[in-house]
Amino acid sequence: MEDRIISERDKNSKIKWKRTHNCGELRIQDEGQTVILMGWVHQIRDLGQLIFIELRDRYGKIQLVVDPSEGHFAKEVYNIAKELKNEYVIATKGVVSKRAPGQINPKLPTGEIEIKVSEIQIFNTCELTPFQIEGSVDGSETLRMKYRYLELRRHNVMNRLIFRHQVTTKTREYLNKLGFIEVETPFLTKSTPEGARDYLVPCRLQTGKFYALPQSPQLFKQILMVGGLDRYYQIVRCFRDEDLRADRQPEFTQIDLEMSFVDENDIIGVVEGLVRTLFKDLLMLEFPNPFPRLTYGEAMNSYGTDKPDLRFGMKIEDISDFFKETQFKLIRDGLEKGNSIRAIWVPTEAEVFSRKVLEDLEKFLKDQGAGGLLWAKLKGEEWQSPMGKYMEAFVKKQISERFGKGAQGLLFMVMDEALRASKYLGLLRLELAKRLGLIKEGEFRFVWVVEFPLLEYDEAENRWVAMHHPFTAPKEEDVEILETSPQKVRARSFDLVLNGVEVGGGSIRIHTKALQERVFKAIGIGEAEAVERFGFLLDALKYGAPPHGGLAIGLDRLVAMMLGLSSIRDVIAFPKTTSGSCPLTDAPSVVSQEQLRELGIGLI
Numbered sequence: 001m002e003d004r005i006i007s008e009r010d011k012n013s014k015i016k017w018k019r020t021h022n023c024g025e026l027r028i029q030d031e032g033q034t035v036i037l038m039g040w041v042h043q044i045r046d047l048g049q050l051i052f053i054e055l056r057d058r059y060g061k062i063q064l065v066v067d068p069s070e071g072h073f074a075k076e077v078y079n080i081a082k083e084l085k086n087e088y089v090i091a092t093k094g095v096v097s098k099r100a101p102g103q104i105n106p107k108l109p110t111g112e113i114e115i116k117v118s119e120i121q122i123f124n125t126c127e128l129t130p131f132q133i134e135g136s137v138d139g140s141e142t143l144r145m146k147y148r149y150l151e152l153r154r155h156n157v158m159n160r161l162i163f164r165h166q167v168t169t170k171t172r173e174y175l176n177k178l179g180f181i182e183v184e185t186p187f188l189t190k191s192t193p194e195g196a197r198d199y200l201v202p203c204r205l206q207t208g209k210f211y212a213l214p215q216s217p218q219l220f221k222q223i224l225m226v227g228g229l230d231r232y233y234q235i236v237r238c239f240r241d242e243d244l245r246a247d248r249q250p251e252f253t254q255i256d257l258e259m260s261f262v263d264e265n266d267i268i269g270v271v272e273g274l275v276r277t278l279f280k281d282l283l284m285l286e287f288p289n290p291f292p293r294l295t296y297g298e299a300m301n302s303y304g305t306d307k308p309d310l311r312f313g314m315k316i317e318d319i320s321d322f323f324k325e326t327q328f329k330l331i332r333d334g335l336e337k338g339n340s341i342r343a344i345w346v347p348t349e350a351e352v353f354s355r356k357v358l359e360d361l362e363k364f365l366k367d368q369g370a371g372g373l374l375w376a377k378l379k380g381e382e383w384q385s386p387m388g389k390y391m392e393a394f395v396k397k398q399i400s401e402r403f404g405k406g407a408q409g410l411l412f413m414v415m416d417e418a419l420r421a422s423k424y425l426g427l428l429r430l431e432l433a434k435r436l437g438l439i440k441e442g443e444f445r446f447v448w449v450v451e452f453p454l455l456e457y458d459e460a461e462n463r464w465v466a467m468h469h470p471f472t473a474p475k476e477e478d479v480e481i482l483e484t485s486p487q488k489v490r491a492r493s494f495d496l497v498l499n500g501v502e503v504g505g506g507s508i509r510i511h512t513k514a515l516q517e518r519v520f521k522a523i524g525i526g527e528a529e530a531v532e533r534f535g536f537l538l539d540a541l542k543y544g545a546p547p548h549g550g551l552a553i554g555l556d557r558l559v560a561m562m563l564g565l566s567s568i569r570d571v572i573a574f575p576k577t578t579s580g581s582c583p584l585t586d587a588p589s590v591v592s593q594e595q596l597r598e599l600g601i602g603l604i
Contacts, residue, residue, distance in 0.1 A: 051065075473510045
């Protein structure tokens with residue numbers, strides 16, 4: 001049945017078919033044209049005397065009509081059409097015809113026309129697919145990833161990859177206009193673990209030695225700045241051997257850029273311009289100029305996270321001062337230990353929060369590690385709270401004047417060390433927003449978070465570690481306290497946050513050898529280890545390295561959020577599962593003993 005052609009003039013050899021149009025481009029003005037189309041059989045409706053075939057390709061769908069009463073070879077064409085099944089790959093020749101008025105399909109761009117078929121060739125047949133190509137999803141994610149090539153035929157899945165292509169195309173156009181140069185950096189490089197684990201690649205030519213796949217092109221792009229390229233970018237594949245979630249993959253893509261002779265504002269300006277261009281050109285959305293900025297301290301104090309979601313209110317406030325004169329023992333003892341009381345005000349009808357809901361919220365916080373949750377229902381100066389009978393009237397009055405102001409609402413409070421209290425309330429804030437339906441679909445709120453701490457203390461390793469990476473420059477006024485008060489040193493770093501998700505992070509880099517060595521020392525990397533792991537960078541910094549900085553945007557994450565998708569797997573052509581495996585190719589897989597011997601590797 002394959003490669004059968006209906007043609008009297010060619011009974012013993014194949015016609016050379018050449019596609020004249022795709023399935024989505026023909027319109028009523030093309031009526032009367034003879035065309036050749038190719039694609040997949042999407043649907044078949046056999047009405048006995050007529051067969052209607054919906055043909056699909058990447059560009060759209062169009063209706064074919066096979067009528068056994070029309071044309072010298074119509075009966076033979078009809079017999080072939082009777083054998084067709086969904087997802088057969090065919091070529092067809094026919095005339096563009098206007099549909100009858102009652103048969104127009106307004107849902108299709110090609111819905112005013114149909115193709116009256118005169119010839120058909122079957123390129124390939126198709127077995128029964130493990131899930132349906134069109135309609136509701138009827139297969140598990142693992143099954144669909146195993147047969148990813150079938151899922152890619154769905155227009156909604158295919159369109160995500162097309163949108164991703166448009167994002168990268170717009171990115172290149174924007175950065176090229178600003179004088180950036182696209183440079184490829186190596187995939188086989190040196191292992192310099194500081195954060196996530198490296199993927200190691202054995203070197204056959206130097207037994208016992210390994211390359212590493214890059215977690216980012218960080219050091220190479222800095223060296224490009226030393227080389228004088230001034231403005232670099234790359235849409236680059238990166239690799240991290242880490243535990244996976246919906247927004248993580250072992251291999252992912254970054255929009256990576258670096259600039260010389262710049263400060264934080266220069267880089268932020270370029271990236272804001274890129275983001276505005278992408279959202280305006282592809283989603284027809286515009287944003288206030290400039291994006292708002294919060295310091296790390298402001299973000300943690302007001303939202304309990306360095307990735308604040310600004311689509312709704314409920315900022316966290318420190319209300320410790322309201323209780324400084326209280327005799328309520330629980331609170332007085334906590335404040336005397338140095339704890340703070342922080343709160344979220346939720347202006348809503350008290351009936352929304354039943355006792356069962358409040359108990360659920362307290363359990364939610366305790367599961368996160370909090371000691372408990374205090375609450376009070378307010379209506380003007382009226383109080384309803386388990387702790388109400390222990391609290392003085394003057395405390396209630398101050399809180400009511402600050403929050404209630406005659407309106408109904410709930411005050412949620414946590415007492416703990418200041419930063420921990422804010423973190424717990426930050427989690428509660430997000431949970432409340434979900435329960436109250438405060439998060440609107442299709443709304444985008446950007447914010448820059450700046451001035452992160454340069455270092456944070458790792459209890460497990462008993463040392464200071466870089467909060468971002470060890471090549472980030474400290475603020476100039478804080479350099480002098482790097483050794484004496486490392487916890488107070490602020491970084492020249494900045495993250496771009498969208499709807500509570502970090503989509504990009506960057507910094508001004510260290511550009512002198514002396515300061516880089518001091519930072520290495522502060523995080524426990526001695527001179528010998530620094531030379532072993534980063535000697536090539538330290539050497540480069542000796543030879544006239546300019547001030548420079550840059551940023552990387554997670555392309556997968558940004559595209560997924562632009563499309564309103566919860567998982568980056570949905571915008572990657574061939575994603576891995578949460579265990580890091582590829583159902584399509586069954587990778588990772590066992591290799592032969594001969595391959596291992598060649599590499600000088602033995603398995604334990």
